[in-house]
Amino acid sequence: MFYQQRGHLPLKKHTTFYREGSQLYREELTSTRGFSGIYSTKYHIHAPPQLMQVDSYQGAFVSTWEEAPLQPYHFDTNLTDLTQSDAVPMDTSLSKATQTKDAPTHSKGTIPRRDFLSARRIYLKNAYCQIGTAQITQNTDVFYKNAYAHELWFVHHGAGEYRSEYGRLTFQPGDYLLIPKGTLGQITFTQLEEAKLLMIESTEPFQIPKHFRNASGQLLEQAPYCERDFRTPELPLPVDQSGEFELVLKAGDRWFHYLLNHHPLDVVGWDGYLYPFTFNIRDYCPIVGKLHQPPPVHLVFHAQHLVVCNFVPRLFDFHPEAIPAPYFHSNVDSEEVLYYVDGNFMSRSGIQSGSMTLHPMGLPHGPQPGKTEASIGKKEVDEYAVMIDTFHPLQLTTQAQECSVKGYAHSWLEAP
Numbered sequence: 001m002f003y004q005q006r007g008h009l010p011l012k013k014h015t016t017f018y019r020e021g022s023q024l025y026r027e028e029l030t031s032t033r034g035f036s037g038i039y040s041t042k043y044h045i046h047a048p049p050q051l052m053q054v055d056s057y058q059g060a061f062v063s064t065w066e067e068a069p070l071q072p073y074h075f076d077t078n079l080t081d082l083t084q085s086d087a088v089p090m091d092t093s094l095s096k097a098t099q100t101k102d103a104p105t106h107s108k109g110t111i112p113r114r115d116f117l118s119a120r121r122i123y124l125k126n127a128y129c130q131i132g133t134a135q136i137t138q139n140t141d142v143f144y145k146n147a148y149a150h151e152l153w154f155v156h157h158g159a160g161e162y163r164s165e166y167g168r169l170t171f172q173p174g175d176y177l178l179i180p181k182g183t184l185g186q187i188t189f190t191q192l193e194e195a196k197l198l199m200i201e202s203t204e205p206f207q208i209p210k211h212f213r214n215a216s217g218q219l220l221e222q223a224p225y226c227e228r229d230f231r232t233p234e235l236p237l238p239v240d241q242s243g244e245f246e247l248v249l250k251a252g253d254r255w256f257h258y259l260l261n262h263h264p265l266d267v268v269g270w271d272g273y274l275y276p277f278t279f280n281i282r283d284y285c286p287i288v289g290k291l292h293q294p295p296p297v298h299l300v301f302h303a304q305h306l307v308v309c310n311f312v313p314r315l316f317d318f319h320p321e322a323i324p325a326p327y328f329h330s331n332v333d334s335e336e337v338l339y340y341v342d343g344n345f346m347s348r349s350g351i352q353s354g355s356m357t358l359h360p361m362g363l364p365h366g367p368q369p370g371k372t373e374a375s376i377g378k379k380e381v382d383e384y385a386v387m388i389d390t391f392h393p394l395q396l397t398t399q400a401q402e403c404s405v406k407g408y409a410h411s412w413l414e415a416p
């Protein structure tokens with residue numbers, strides 16, 4: 001992360017900073033690792049902790065699929081119907097727990113109306129992360145904050161704007177949005193027809209790998225991206241508005257609803273190293289080699305308990321006898337989750353855009369029958385995919401069970 005400064009700031013921290021007359025702006029420090037990690041300092045028109053009301057909230061339903069066998073999985077996340085697990089109301093922007101009784105039913109074959117808050121489906125989780133998707137069909141005015149986790153959203157479909165205390169970030173398909181833990185914001189889609197996010201929560205921050213940076217933090221020449229590829233928020237004029245404003249807060253598997261007495265995007269200036277930003281997968285410059293390169297060359301972000309890699313269109317290996325398809329491998333220390341975005345996926349059959357696969361620890365995986373031979377002599381691949389490798393076992397949820405594609409675990413069987 002790099003130092004950023006927006007809007008109006010006093011010359012020194014923790015000094016008087018007047019709005020008009022004797023009215024002080026309210027200084028708020030958002031820090032990490034106690035006061036020892038990166039942080040930002042914001043200046044608000046209104047004092048931030050003003051809560052009018054606190055309620056529980058019916059958020060994403062997470063129930064563990066306890067009897068799930070340890071085996072490879074294929075999940076079809078392109079859902080067109082609403083199942084029992086989506087026990088949240090869809091036709092209001094506010095889905096408080098008290099309203100869930102009258103949740104509408106939906107017929108198969110239709111995409112139900114779901115906003116950013118009610119659309120989240122979580123398939124895989126452990127103590128350090130949750131992995132899911134959201135197919136969003138309507139916007140909401142409710143603000144959102146994750147209290148316990150950093151969030152990484154990959155925009156598969158849709159475009160729009162994420163407005164937070166730090167300012168405005170526009171997004172488009174292929175963008176990663178990195179939202180630090182504790183960031184208050186609101187997402188609005190301008191293209192809702194197929195809006196879909198891949199959503200990854202991590203208790204530890206998503207970071208740019210150290211080996212991509214020099215001792216001063218600057219990205220190295222051999223890194224697959226550079227500082228110019230990262231987009232940071234533009235701070236518009238603050239909103240000075242009193243009234244009732246809704247905030248939904250996610251805290252692990254618990255959700256809460258708050259009423260604030262002022263519009264929370266009332267920041268006149270901020271500076272620091274902690275803020276949301278975006279990066280587009282198409283700006284990732286892949287590293288290629290004479291022979292098959294291992295997954296770490298596809299690294300894009302890492303956190304303490306997981307890594308995020310992405311596969312992008314690239315030239316294949318240039319040894320005359322190279323096998324471009326990956327060799328079989330065993331994930332002894334990681335669970336491998338792959339989300340297929342676009343293009344032709346060279347090593348797997350029966351996979352489509354929006355498919356998610358899980359290859360757990362303890363079992364080898366690799367190309368399906370015929371894929372190794374088919375790759376020989378190929379010069380390039382046009383796939384886009386996002387891979388999440390977690391270093392602790394993942395639990396499957398009942399939402400994963402509902403979209404699990406039968407037969408995938410046996411799809412490596414070769415014909416006699």
Ligand SMILES: [Fe+2]
Binds near residue numbers: 329336359365
């Ligand atoms: Fe793998």
